[in-house]
Amino acid sequence: MDATRITGASLGAARIPSGPLDKLAAAAARVAGDGALVFGPARDGSVWGWKLCEAADVPQSDLWERLVNTDVSPKELFMPRTEDIARWRDRLRNLSIAEPAAPPPVVVLGVRPCDAASFDLLDEVLIEGPFSDESYRRRRGATLLITWACGKTGPACACDAFGLAPAAAAGDLMVYPDGNELLLSALTPKGLEVLGDLTGGSTAGEALTGRVDAVAAALNAQKTAVGRRLALDDLTANAAGLTATLFSSDIWTELSPRCLSCGTCTYVCPTCYCFAINDEPRGGDGRRIRTWDSCQFKEFLSMAGGHNPRPSKVERVRQRFMHKLNYHPERYGKFLCVGCGRCIVSCPVGLHVAEVGEALSRAAAAAVSAAKGGE
Amino acid sequence: METILTTSASGAAAAAPAPTLARNPLVPLVATIEKVIDETDSGSVRNFLVRLDDPAAHEAISYRPGQCGMISVIGVGESMIALASTPTHKGPLEFAVKAAGRNTNALHEMKAGQKVGVRLAYGNGFDTEAMKGKDLIFVGGGIGMSGLRSLINYCLDRRGDFGRLTVVYGARSPGELCFKEDIFENWPKAPGIDVNLTVDVGDDQWKGPVALIPPYLESLNPSPQGSLVVVCGPPVMIRFTLLSLAKLGFTDEQIIMTLELKMQCGIGKCGRCNIGSKYVCLDGPVFTLAELKRLPNEY
Structure with a gap:
C-alpha cells in the first residue's frame, strides 16, 4: 500500500476547540459552493446512517468519540440507493429523453478513514476505465470530504489488515482528536480554503503540522483486534x-x-x-x-x-x-x-x-x- | 482566498474531478426504427434497422465488428445485442434480435417508424488486426451468425487484408437461416469466399447438406495452417464444434469465440457480467478459447 495513503501530505493545519462544529460545517459549505448541503452521521431508529444537517443540528465533536462508525456506509451520498438515470416523455409518439439536473455541492462531515479510502477504490472502478459513471463522478466532484481520524478502534475493525490505519489520511480535510482540541489538516486546496475561511486566514506555523504528524502517528499505531489475526x-x-x-x-x-x-x-x-x-x-x-x-x-x-x-x-x-x-x-x-x-x-x-x-x-x-x- | 501555509499543492492527493456535464453513457439516445426484417420463417429473429434521430450523432457512430449495442424499448428494458451491421457501411445500425426476454419480446412488437433508445458501442469486438493475412473460417449457428455477419461483411469490404474466407453456417431448418440475401446472393458472388450452409432438418426445396454443424465442419476438413476460426452459436453447438476443431488440429489460440452473460450497464460498472477478474462487457465478448480456459468456469 502506498505510504502516502496513510501519512498524507498536509497543505496546512489549524487547531479548534472540541464541541460544536457548526462553524466548521458552515465554512466547508461556503467553500463547497452555492447551495451546498451538509451531511453528517445521524440515527434513524436504531440505525446510524447519514443525514442532511441543518445548521442547528450539526453534530458536536463528542459524537466521534462515542460512535466507532455508522452502521450504513456513506457510499449512498455518491451512489444513492435509488436514483434517476433519465426521464422520458411521450414514449410512443414523440420520445424525448432528459438527464437529471447536476447534483448540488455536498459537504460530508466526519467519514472515517476506512470509508474515505473506500471512495478511492470506487473511483477506480466507476470513474476510470474506458467509460465513466457520470452520475457518480458528478457527485464525487461536487463533494468536500472531511475525514475524522479514529481515536479508538472497534471490535470488528480491520483497516490495518488492508493497508490502512485508524488515521489514514484521505479526503479534503482531516480532523484529528487531540485532547480537548481538534487538529485540522488540509490535504487538498479545497481543504486549505476551508481552513482559511475558518481562521480568517491567520497563519499556522510549522509547529502545528509537526503536532499533526505526531498525533496521526500515535493514532495510526493502534492495531485492530481482527487485523491482528488476519494475515492476507x-x-x-x-x-x-x-x-x-x-x-x-x-x-x-x-x-x-x-x-x-x-x-x-x-x-x-x-x-x-x-x-x-x-x-x-x-x-x-x-x-x-x-x-x-x-x-x-x-x-x-x-x-x-x-x-x-x-x-x-x-x-x-x-x-x-x-x-x-x-x-x-x-x-x-x-x-x-x-x-x-x-x-x-x-x-x-x-x-x-x-x-x-x-x-x-x-x-x-x-x-x-x-x-x-x-x- | 488566502493560503495558510505556502506548501505547494503538487503534493496534495489528486483533487476530485470537476463536475462537468459530460454525456452520461447510461442515457440512451433516441433512435427510429427504419425497417424490420423477419429473418426466419418462424418469426423468432427480427432484424431492426435503426438510425439515431440526431444526424450528427449517427454520423459519428464508430464501432468494430463484434461490438455490441444496447437497444431499449423505453419503459420496458434494455438488451445488449451484437451489431449485425458493419462499420464499413454508413447505413442504419442493425440489431438482429431473438425474442427471449421482456425487452426483446416487446421489441418484436415494434414497427418501422417507432422510437427506441440506443447506446453503443460496447465490448472489445474482433481483433481484425490479428486476423490480417490469415485464412478465416466463420462457424455460425442460428442467430449466432449475427455478429459474424458484421465481421464477414467487414472482411469483404477490406478484401485485400485477409486470406481465404470460409463460412460454415447452420440452422435447425432452411427457414431458420438468417441474412438470406447475404448467404444466398451476396456472399457466394464475392471473390475468394466459400459459403457452406447446412440444416438439421431439410424441406422440399432444400438441396444442400442435412447435417449438424460439427460433423459437417469435419467433412469440410479445413486446414489449421495459417487459419483462425471464429465460432458463434448456441452452447450445445459450441461444445461439439470445439471437439471437432480440436480433432481437426486447431489450437486454443486459433479459436475465437463470443460470450453471452447477463449485462445491464454495458460499461463495466454494474458488477454483473464478471468472469473472474474480466468483465464480458468490457474485456469481451470476444475471447480466444485459450483466454477462456484461463478464466474460472462460471458462465
Whole structure:
C-alpha cells in the first residue's frame, strides 16, 4: 500500500476547540459552493446512517468519540440507493429523453478513514476505465470530504489488515482528536480554503503540522483486534494459478450453507457497487432508475431464457469473497475491502470477511506448499 | 482566498474531478426504427434497422465488428445485442434480435417508424488486426451468425487484408437461416469466399447438406495452417464444434469465440457480467478459447 495513503501530505493545519462544529460545517459549505448541503452521521431508529444537517443540528465533536462508525456506509451520498438515470416523455409518439439536473455541492462531515479510502477504490472502478459513471463522478466532484481520524478502534475493525490505519489520511480535510482540541489538516486546496475561511486566514506555523504528524502517528499505531489475526500475505503473492486454486477450493461448500442470501453484507459494504437498471413507466412518460443490487441474490445473474451461472449459494458466496480478495486485486492491484467491519457486525450468521480471508489464505498457502512438494 | 501555509499543492492527493456535464453513457439516445426484417420463417429473429434521430450523432457512430449495442424499448428494458451491421457501411445500425426476454419480446412488437433508445458501442469486438493475412473460417449457428455477419461483411469490404474466407453456417431448418440475401446472393458472388450452409432438418426445396454443424465442419476438413476460426452459436453447438476443431488440429489460440452473460450497464460498472477478474462487457465478448480456459468456469 502506498505510504502516502496513510501519512498524507498536509497543505496546512489549524487547531479548534472540541464541541460544536457548526462553524466548521458552515465554512466547508461556503467553500463547497452555492447551495451546498451538509451531511453528517445521524440515527434513524436504531440505525446510524447519514443525514442532511441543518445548521442547528450539526453534530458536536463528542459524537466521534462515542460512535466507532455508522452502521450504513456513506457510499449512498455518491451512489444513492435509488436514483434517476433519465426521464422520458411521450414514449410512443414523440420520445424525448432528459438527464437529471447536476447534483448540488455536498459537504460530508466526519467519514472515517476506512470509508474515505473506500471512495478511492470506487473511483477506480466507476470513474476510470474506458467509460465513466457520470452520475457518480458528478457527485464525487461536487463533494468536500472531511475525514475524522479514529481515536479508538472497534471490535470488528480491520483497516490495518488492508493497508490502512485508524488515521489514514484521505479526503479534503482531516480532523484529528487531540485532547480537548481538534487538529485540522488540509490535504487538498479545497481543504486549505476551508481552513482559511475558518481562521480568517491567520497563519499556522510549522509547529502545528509537526503536532499533526505526531498525533496521526500515535493514532495510526493502534492495531485492530481482527487485523491482528488476519494475515492476507498469501493472497497478495499473486502466484500463478491462485485464482483457480481458490475458485475450486472446498471452503465454498463448507461456508455457504450458513448464508441466508439476505444481501445485508453487500448493502452495508462501502466498496460494493453493483447496481440494477429498471424502467418505471407512468403512461407515456416515466423514468429509468438505477438501484443498489446484490450478487447474493439468486436473480442477480439469471438470464432471459433461464440460464444462471451462479445458481446456488456456493457460487454466490464465492463470488462476493473472490471479488473482494482475488478478482479485484488481480484487476486493480488492491483488495476491494477497507476493513470497516460492517459485514462482520451485521451478518446474521457470522459469515465474515476475516474468517473467509483466513480460510483463503490457508488454501493459498497449502496450494503453494503442495506445488513445492511436487517439484 | 488566502493560503495558510505556502506548501505547494503538487503534493496534495489528486483533487476530485470537476463536475462537468459530460454525456452520461447510461442515457440512451433516441433512435427510429427504419425497417424490420423477419429473418426466419418462424418469426423468432427480427432484424431492426435503426438510425439515431440526431444526424450528427449517427454520423459519428464508430464501432468494430463484434461490438455490441444496447437497444431499449423505453419503459420496458434494455438488451445488449451484437451489431449485425458493419462499420464499413454508413447505413442504419442493425440489431438482429431473438425474442427471449421482456425487452426483446416487446421489441418484436415494434414497427418501422417507432422510437427506441440506443447506446453503443460496447465490448472489445474482433481483433481484425490479428486476423490480417490469415485464412478465416466463420462457424455460425442460428442467430449466432449475427455478429459474424458484421465481421464477414467487414472482411469483404477490406478484401485485400485477409486470406481465404470460409463460412460454415447452420440452422435447425432452411427457414431458420438468417441474412438470406447475404448467404444466398451476396456472399457466394464475392471473390475468394466459400459459403457452406447446412440444416438439421431439410424441406422440399432444400438441396444442400442435412447435417449438424460439427460433423459437417469435419467433412469440410479445413486446414489449421495459417487459419483462425471464429465460432458463434448456441452452447450445445459450441461444445461439439470445439471437439471437432480440436480433432481437426486447431489450437486454443486459433479459436475465437463470443460470450453471452447477463449485462445491464454495458460499461463495466454494474458488477454483473464478471468472469473472474474480466468483465464480458468490457474485456469481451470476444475471447480466444485459450483466454477462456484461463478464466474460472462460471458462465
